[in-house]
Amino acid sequence: MTQTVLPTFINLPLAKQEKIVAAALAEFADKGYQQASINVMVASSGIAKGSMYQYFKDKKGIFLYIFDFAISLVRRTLVQVKETTQEADFFTRLEKSLLAGVEFIRQHPRIYAIYLKILFDQHVPQRPQLLKAVRQFAAEYFQSLVRQGLERGEIRADLPGPVATFLLDALFDRFLQATCVPFFDVTLGLDQAPPEEIEHRVKELIDLLRQGLAS
Amino acid sequence: MTQTVLPTFINLPLAKQEKIVAAALAEFADKGYQQASINVMVASSGIAKGSMYQYFKDKKGIFLYIFDFAISLVRRTLVQVKETTQEADFFTRLEKSLLAGVEFIRQHPRIYAIYLKILFDQHVPQRPQLLKAVRQFAAEYFQSLVRQGLERGEIRADLPGPVATFLLDALFDRFLQATCVPFFDVTLGLDQAPPEEIEHRVKELIDLLRQGLAS
Amino acid sequence: MTQTVLPTFINLPLAKQEKIVAAALAEFADKGYQQASINVMVASSGIAKGSMYQYFKDKKGIFLYIFDFAISLVRRTLVQVKETTQEADFFTRLEKSLLAGVEFIRQHPRIYAIYLKILFDQHVPQRPQLLKAVRQFAAEYFQSLVRQGLERGEIRADLPGPVATFLLDALFDRFLQATCVPFFDVTLGLDQAPPEEIEHRVKELIDLLRQGLAS
Amino acid sequence: MTQTVLPTFINLPLAKQEKIVAAALAEFADKGYQQASINVMVASSGIAKGSMYQYFKDKKGIFLYIFDFAISLVRRTLVQVKETTQEADFFTRLEKSLLAGVEFIRQHPRIYAIYLKILFDQHVPQRPQLLKAVRQFAAEYFQSLVRQGLERGEIRADLPGPVATFLLDALFDRFLQATCVPFFDVTLGLDQAPPEEIEHRVKELIDLLRQGLAS
DNA sequence: AATGAATGAGAATTCATTCAT
DNA sequence: GATGAATGAATTCTCATTCAT
Numbered sequence: 060m061t062q063t064v065l066p067t068f069i070n071l072p073l074a075k076q077e078k079i080v081a082a083a084l085a086e087f088a089d090k091g092y093q094q095a096s097i098n099v100m101v102a103s104s105g106i107a108k109g110s111m112y113q114y115f116k117d118k119k120g121i122f123l124y125i126f127d128f129a130i131s132l133v134r135r136t137l138v139q140v141k142e143t144t145q146e147a148d149f150f151t152r153l154e155k156s157l158l159a160g161v162e163f164i165r166q167h168p169r170i171y172a173i174y175l176k177i178l179f180d181q182h183v184p185q186r187p188q189l190l191k192a193v194r195q196f197a198a199e200y201f202q203s204l205v206r207q208g209l210e211r212g213e214i215r216a217d218l219p220g221p222v223a224t225f226l227l228d229a230l231f232d233r234f235l236q237a238t239c240v241p242f243f244d245v246t247l248g249l250d251q252a253p254p255e256e257i258e259h260r261v262k263e264l265i266d267l268l269r270q271g272l273a274s
Numbered sequence: 275m276t277q278t279v280l281p282t283f284i285n286l287p288l289a290k291q292e293k294i295v296a297a298a299l300a301e302f303a304d305k306g307y308q309q310a311s312i313n314v315m316v317a318s319s320g321i322a323k324g325s326m327y328q329y330f331k332d333k334k335g336i337f338l339y340i341f342d343f344a345i346s347l348v349r350r351t352l353v354q355v356k357e358t359t360q361e362a363d364f365f366t367r368l369e370k371s372l373l374a375g376v377e378f379i380r381q382h383p384r385i386y387a388i389y390l391k392i393l394f395d396q397h398v399p400q401r402p403q404l405l406k407a408v409r410q411f412a413a414e415y416f417q418s419l420v421r422q423g424l425e426r427g428e429i430r431a432d433l434p435g436p437v438a439t440f441l442l443d444a445l446f447d448r449f450l451q452a453t454c455v456p457f458f459d460v461t462l463g464l465d466q467a468p469p470e471e472i473e474h475r476v477k478e479l480i481d482l483l484r485q486g487l488a489s
Numbered sequence: 490m491t492q493t494v495l496p497t498f499i500n501l502p503l504a505k506q507e508k509i510v511a512a513a514l515a516e517f518a519d520k521g522y523q524q525a526s527i528n529v530m531v532a533s534s535g536i537a538k539g540s541m542y543q544y545f546k547d548k549k550g551i552f553l554y555i556f557d558f559a560i561s562l563v564r565r566t567l568v569q570v571k572e573t574t575q576e577a578d579f580f581t582r583l584e585k586s587l588l589a590g591v592e593f594i595r596q597h598p599r600i601y602a603i604y605l606k607i608l609f610d611q612h613v614p615q616r617p618q619l620l621k622a623v624r625q626f627a628a629e630y631f632q633s634l635v636r637q638g639l640e641r642g643e644i645r646a647d648l649p650g651p652v653a654t655f656l657l658d659a660l661f662d663r664f665l666q667a668t669c670v671p672f673f674d675v676t677l678g679l680d681q682a683p684p685e686e687i688e689h690r691v692k693e694l695i696d697l698l699r700q701g702l703a704s
Numbered sequence: 705m706t707q708t709v710l711p712t713f714i715n716l717p718l719a720k721q722e723k724i725v726a727a728a729l730a731e732f733a734d735k736g737y738q739q740a741s742i743n744v745m746v747a748s749s750g751i752a753k754g755s756m757y758q759y760f761k762d763k764k765g766i767f768l769y770i771f772d773f774a775i776s777l778v779r780r781t782l783v784q785v786k787e788t789t790q791e792a793d794f795f796t797r798l799e800k801s802l803l804a805g806v807e808f809i810r811q812h813p814r815i816y817a818i819y820l821k822i823l824f825d826q827h828v829p830q831r832p833q834l835l836k837a838v839r840q841f842a843a844e845y846f847q848s849l850v851r852q853g854l855e856r857g858e859i860r861a862d863l864p865g866p867v868a869t870f871l872l873d874a875l876f877d878r879f880l881q882a883t884c885v886p887f888f889d890v891t892l893g894l895d896q897a898p899p900e901e902i903e904h905r906v907k908e909l910i911d912l913l914r915q916g917l918a919s
Numbered sequence: 920a921a922t923g924a925a926t927g928a929g930a931a932t933t934c935a936t937t938c939a940t
Numbered sequence: 941g942a943t944g945a946a947t948g949a950a951t952t953c954t955c956a957t958t959c960a961t
Contacts, residue, residue, distance in 0.1 A: 061311065067399065067941070093309050109938085109944045118935065147929065172394075179390040179455065181304065188456040198461045210338045215485075222478045225461045229448035231440060237440075246413045246440045263437045270430075271486020283922065322926045327953065329924095451943065497920070525741050527956065537922045539959085548956065571813065602824075609820040609885065611734065620887045645915075652908045653889045655882075656875065661872035672835045673823065675843045677869045693867045695874045701861075701916020742931065753948045754933080759945095763931065914953065 063120030067113045079114070081102045083125050087138070088169035091176040092122055092183045119184040126177075129170040133193075136163055137200060149274070151209035154265045156204075159255055160235050168239060175236070190228055201227045215274045223272065234264065278335030282328045294319045294329065298340050303384035306391040307337055307398045334399045342403055344385040348408075351378050352415060364423035365488070369480045371419075372401060372446055376472055379454050393423075416442045423487075430489045438487065449479065492509045493550030496634045507676035509544070519604040522552055522613045532617050536671070540638075549614040556619055559600040563623075566593055567630060579638035580703070584695045586634075590665050591687060598669060607667070631657045645704045653702065663692065708765030712758045724749045724759065727772050733814035736821040737767055737828045764829045771834055774815040778838075781808050781846060794853035795918070799910045801849075802876055807903055809884050816884060840860075846872045853917075860919045870919065879909065 064188040068076065082104035086095045097118060100106045115121045140159040144152045164171045177183050177190060201224045214223075237244035238257060244250055252270055283291065298320035301310045312333060316323050326443045330336045355374040359367045379386045392398050392405060429438075443459040452459035453472060459465055462475055498506065512534035516525045527548060531538045545551045570589040575583045594601045607620060609611050631654045638644040643651075667674035668687060674680055698701055713721065727749035731740045741765060754825050760766045785804040789797045809816045822828050822835060846869045853859040859868075882889035883902060889895055892905055 070941095087397065091306070093305075094397075096933085098933085108936090110941080112936070113941065113943095118953050175394045178458065179387075179394060180306065181456075182309075187457045191460065194458065194460045202462075202947095218482070219478050221461055222475065222482055225448075225452075225471065226445065226479070227484060228461060232362050233440075233444035233448060240394065241396075242402050245406065245409045245410065246416075246436055246441070246443060247337070258435065263434050265440070267433070267437055267441060267486065285924090311950085313950080323952095324928095324954080325924075328926095446956065462936055512720045519826065521736070523735075524827075526954085528954085530847060538957090539922050539924095540920080542957070543920065543922095573913075594804065605824045605891065608888065609817075609824060610736065611886075612739075616777065621890065624890045648912070649908050651891055652912055653907065655879075655889070656909070656912060658814070659875050659878035663870075663878060666938095667870075670824065671826075672832045675836065675839045675845075676866055676873060690867065693864050696870070696915065697867055697871060698862070701912065715945090741929085744931075752950095753931095754947055755945075757932065805950095 063116050064124045065116065065120075068115065068124075071114070072234050075106075079106065079111075080125065081127055083121050084129070084169050084173070087125055087176070089124060089170035090178055091119075093180075095122075097121070118240060123189075126173065129167075129173060130189075130192060130196075132167065132170060133163070134196065137196070141200070141203075142234065146239075149204065149211070150211040150265055152204055153268065154261060156200075156259050157231055157234060157265070158258065159233060161238055161261070164235055164239050171235065171239060175240070197228055197232070198224060199210055212274055214272045227268075230264065230268070234261075278331050280329055280331065280335075283339075285331065286329070290321075294321065294326075295343060297386070298336050299344070302337060302340055302424075303387035303391070306395055307333075307344045308395075310337075312336070326400065337399065341388065342482075344382075344388060345407060347382065347385065348378070349411065351477050352411070356415070364419065364426065364482055365430040365484050366481065367419055368442070369476060371415075372449060372476050372480070373473065375446065375450050376453055376476070379450055384453055386450065390451070390455070412443055412447070413439065416446075427489055429487045433487065442483075445479065445483075449476075492585070492610045493546050493700070494554045495544055495546065495550075498545065498554075498617060501544070505536075509541075510555065510558055512553050514599050514603070517555055517606070518602035522548075523610075525552075527551070530599055536689060547622055552614060553619075554689065556603070559597075559603060560626075562597065562600065563593070564626065567626070571630070571633075579634065579641065579643040580695055580699050582634055583698065584691060586630075587664060587691050587695070588688065590661060591668055591691070594665055594669050601665065601669060627658055627662070628654060631661075642704060648702065657698075660694065660698070664691075709769045710759055710761065710765075713760065713769075716759070720751075723774060724751065724756075725770065726754050728766050729774070729818070731765060732770055732821070733817035736825055737763075738825075740767075744877070746917065765831065765839070768865050772810075772820060775837060775841075777812065777815065778808070779841065782841070786845070786848075794849065794858040795910055795914050797849055798913065800874070800905060801845075802879060802906050802910070803903065804877060805880050806835065806883055806906070809880055813884055818878065820881070820885070842873055843869060846876075857919055859917045863917065872913075875909065875913075879906075 068079075071079075080102070082100045083095075085103070088101050090096070092243065095118075097111060100121070101111055110213075111121070113147065115124060137156075140156055144155045147155065174193060177186060177193075180186070183189070202220075203220075205214070205220060205224055205227070209216065209220075234249070237247060237249040238252075239250065241250050247259060249260065252260070283294075285293075286374075294315070297315045298310075300318070301315050305311070306325070310333075312326055313323070315336070316326050325377065326336070330339060351374065353373075355371055359370045389408060392401060392408075393474040395401070398404070419436075420429070420435060420439055420442070424431065424433075424435075449464070452462060453467075454465065456465050464472060464475065497505070498509075501509075506650070509530070509592075511528045511584060513525075514535070516530050520526070527541060530551070530588065531541050538562075567586075567635065570586055574585045604623060607616060607623075610616070613619070619634070635648075635650060635654055635657070639646065639648075639650075642683065667677060667679040668681065668682075671680050674681070679687060679690065713724075716724075724745070728747045729739075730748070732747050735741070740763075742756055743753070743768070746756050755768070760769060781804065782801075785801055789800045792800065819838060822831055822838075825831070827833070847865075848866060850859070850863075850868055850872070852862075854861065854865075879894070880896040883890060883897075884895065886895050894902060894905065897905070
């Protein structure tokens with residue numbers, strides 16, 4: 060893997076780095092990879108166009124850096140959720156995780172938007188690797204939850220593990236999409252719902268899962 | 275609503291229409307709305323650039339026509355599934371529906387790809403309306419299944435209907451995505467799975483649902 | 490000179506001819522020669538595009554026909570003015586002529602617009618000939634008025650004839666332009682003036698001429 | 705008023721600026737706004753197509769810049785004429801002004817051509833404003849001449865001021881058109897006349913005016 | 920005679936990338 | 941290291957003209 064962020068960028072004052080990252084993040088989130096305009100990024104971060112090419116090899120380089128930045132934020136957040144819910148029972152952990160997801164998207168909507176863009180755009184550079192990184196991460200998270208739930212006897216022992224993991228992953232991902240993709244969810248109307256209604260729906264969903272999965 | 279397909283196109287020999295639709299469908303499915311190139315479409319359908327504009331008002335017009343074409347195919351398919359499974363019990367109907375979905379995507383992968391592109395691209399023309407059309411349709415499908423399941427006493431009476439519908443919709447949509455979006459599903463690996471494995475996974479998933487929802 | 494109107498057009502029912510002429514006239518008057526769109530003409534006259542080419546050799550042919558149509562209307566009108574004012578004195582004839590011009594433009598604004606377009610567009614086909622036809626006509630009109638005025642002793646005998654003709658031509662043309670070209674005339678504001686004000690200005694102008702030219 | 709010339713253009717070496725201005729001026733003067741081709745401009749100024757868009761926002765921006773450039777040249781010239789003839793009597797000033805006009809057009813024929821194009825093309829961007837700028841300027845010039853002529857008692861006191869101004873404006877404008885618009889003037893044939901003949905005609909015209917307007 | 924589909928050159932504009940200063 | 945001007949290929953769309961039906 061050749062270098063895509065150049066050391067020049069790393070040596071930049073943090074404030075400048077942040078400005079550039081914010082601009083690029085916003086543009087990629089809004090338009091997707093191909094459609095994102097470097098012109099827009101440099102204009103809104105107040106740097107010269109040539110400078111962008113001092114910091115990154117090319118458009119791909121910018122994108123990969125932004126992606127790295129984003130995923131490590133996700134990772135840090137999820138690790139923290141995992142740790143702070145260590146002691147809770149399986150279904151409580153699920154609930155806390157889902158609420159944490161909702162909160163994360165509320166605070167970093169652009170990061171989630173980029174993930175969604177990558178998901179369905181075949182032409183994003185290195186899409187397979189990037190996607191694998193995210194999906195693997197999510198899968199492992201749910202696997203570990205399910206494994207612990209089984210060990211503690213909180214969920215039925217006869218479950219086919221992978222399918223259960225799939226189910227959790229699917230429901231959670233879709234729930235999050237429903238909260239932030241306009242016009243997507245017509246069943247619960249989550250994209251327009253106030254926080255307290257979302258929390259209520261989280262509880263309902265977890266209850267439903269409990270009825271299906273609890274031992 | 276102004277006209278976007280011109281009569282010229284409708285009067286074309288069917289073979290030519292199909293070639294053009296195929297080319298446009300392929301391009302939109304591959305690249306999304308903005309990134310799709312009319313140049314590519316005309317090249318691969320073997321017509322002159324100007325001709326495209328005899329057939330459609332503009333790029334948006336091509337897109338909307340393709341979308342209409344796609345959604346009416348989906349609708350016809352789903353209606354047929356609904357009718358042929360009229361007599362079956364709730365969970366069997368679910369299974370049949372999901373299998374039909376898998377089959378539809380196998381036969382029309384590009385249509386599903388376009389739907390996914392619309393879903394997450396804020397800049398698709400008339401996205402709200404288009405999306406509403408699709409999502410409403412799906413929601414009603416599941417609602418009617420759930421309603422009938424309740425009436426027949428096949429599923430638990432204490433279910434919060436909307437959440438159950440949401441759950442079905444989410445699981446099915448995600449299952450379908452898993453079968454056709456490369457690198458998306460790392461849990462079951464459905465995107466690379468042979469038909470018989472997919473059928474097996476369908477059964478497992480339906481079983482899981484049965485355990486959670488059956489009365 | 491090769492044929493540009495084809496006999497096909499001449500054989501058309503008059504109503505159809507008129508519709509086509511009206512549409513072409515409107516389009517050329519609005520946009521000028523190059524910028525005028527045959528598409529627009531056929532759309533607004535309700536005929537097929539191919540038919541236009543049955544009637545005229547090409548765009549140039551349409552234009553030349555329209556021009557001929559227009560100039561013969563002008564000619565007929567001016568001849569009539571000349572005849573009906575035969576007996577009046579020089580300055581009365583001037584006044585009547587100018588008022589007739591104002592009236593003509595009020596009734597056929599598009600014809601005057603086409604003339605103005607030709608005047609300053611080097612790329613109008615056959616511009617030299619067309620322009621000569623119009624200008625010669627106007628010049629002769631004023632020359633004959635001046636000649637008669639001299640013969641009758643109504644205007645000073647020491648006038649350099651050509652310059653006087655030039656002066657009349659210039660004033661009249663500009664006065665007409667002032668009444669119909671928006672934003673052109675900021676001195677008298679004739680483009681927005683009601684008929685009675687225009688008539689008043691005509692009188693003033695003729696008075697001024699009388700003071701300068703009368704014997 | 706949004707920016708239309710970009711600073712990039714202003715920072716260019718003067719020689720390059722001039723080449724581009726010359727090319728654009730020539731093209732607009734020849735074809736008018738709509739029909740002028742940016743392709744032609746860049747080809748004849750030897751720059752890349754994309755560069756034009758570094759210099760100007762869009763075609764309108766090029767045009768407005770050229771117009772500004774042109775009108776300020778006109779203004780400077782006329783101001784100078786006014787100042788250097790301060791002491792002369794009314795009719796001498798008229799003569800000097802007209803001669804200066806003739807000379808200006810001889811040296812900058814394209815600028816006058818652009819003015820004429822704007823005059824009669826309804827679709828020129830910002831035509832009302834542009835036209836107002838030019839016409840107001842001309843009107844004020846003649847008004848101030850007439851006013852001074854009246855104050856000094858060089859012209860008749862009973863003249864209706866606006867009509868006199870109109871007359872001067874009309875005659876001068878038309879005289880200038882006659883010298884540079886081919887085939888326009890068939891009375892005096894000024895478009896083909898040698899300088900000394902034009903000067904002679906100027907004298908004749910001024911004499912005629914003197915006879916009509918002098919006190 | 921009437922039609923209208925087919926064509927392709929040309930229009931304005933955008934954009935990632937390079938490179939001299 | 942920072943700059944921003946230069947580039948040219950790509951984009952969508954228009955239009956006069958031809959020609960088979």
